[in-house]
Amino acid sequence: MPGGRPRAFDADTALDRALEVFWRQGYEGTSLTDLTTAMGINKPSLYAAFGNKEELFGAVLARYLEGPGGYAAAALDAPTADEVVRLLIHGAIELTAGHGGSRGCLCVKSVHAGGPDSEPVRRNAVAVRKAGEAALRKRLEQADDLPPGYTAAELAALVHTISDGIAVQAAAGRTRTELSRVADTALRALLG
Amino acid sequence: MPGGRPRAFDADTALDRALEVFWRQGYEGTSLTDLTTAMGINKPSLYAAFGNKEELFGAVLARYLEGPGGYAAAALDAPTADEVVRLLIHGAIELTAGHGGSRGCLCVKSVHAGGPDSEPVRRNAVAVRKAGEAALRKRLEQADDLPPGYTAAELAALVHTISDGIAVQAAAGRTRTELSRVADTALRALLG
DNA sequence: CTAGTTTCATACCGTTCGGTACATAACTGG
DNA sequence: CCAGTTATGTACCGAACGGTATGAAACTAG
16 A cells, blocks of 8 residues: 655665764764764654664664674684684774774774763663673583683683773774784783 | 952862763763863853863863872882783772772773864873873883783783773673672783 | 952853754655 | 655754853952
């Protein structure tokens, strides 16, 4: 029965444009005008398609996790615990050292959105992070080749922490080359 | 010749109130109303005493570095390189695990202020971070008891990165106890 | 007490914020 | 062609933003 005027933009590519902006400027630093300009649509179209700024960010974060951040889930499939850790650290560098104009990790940035209105966004990011570390811990718990001297929980928390540190360093302007040196040092200390 | 009406507030305690708010909500998440309310003064008083929001943040950041963040400079006076690193990591936990309502590190938060207007603030935070790591590197370069397997630059960068990671973890809600476990694991891996 | 100086509180400035009403345009089914 | 539905562009909403003009209040020097 229905039909209606077809939308003049592709929702997925618009979401990718929104991801670029949020990734570069953070949730609080991004205005609706920034978004509509980057997405090439008007505000009513944005609201009809994505709800509001907060819901749009939710969709963007989900896309971030299965797109640029997808390496993290993939890394868990590596054969050895050792390799899982290496893939996670090196993946963090590739992710954060510079995608276009964006430096750092969208999820880490979102955790630092401190305004009262941004609390739902912050909680969302925290939940995503917790789930990610839980998945890593479970992967390590089931490993029979854990690096000596760690429990699965300890290693998962430490790897997560170092990954966060890399994201901050990247956001503060460290180059991919410098980050690689830091990662090599860390992996040498962690895994020998 | 002069005299003038005396100000009805103490500038230092007002600065401390501003620090609390900025630390909790970040630069972009804090409005002038938030600030004047917490400081107990009106906007014209704020502008007369501190310039504008951006300059006030500069003063706040400086106060943060020599107050709550002062442990970092103090740690460099420890007798051994080993002890310097331990003091930095444990200090980072005390700093970030919860001062009043604030979690995380003001400097790390400020690096993630991504809006166009906040760029001076971001640059300021980046400069402070760079200077801090340079001081640590110099301290380690002059040490004759460097932990084996690292250059001074490598160890400084890695310790800085782990410290950043701790700040993110704290901002994401990890408790002081959990952070201590992460730190113990990290120090064991780093220093044996 | 007066003149000069500085801070105070109030009220306001233009701009931008996130979000929406409304009329029109483009489509589908009958 | 017409009725119904959905998307579009424009123009607008009240609220909050960072920042300021203004006049009274509180002090010091003479």
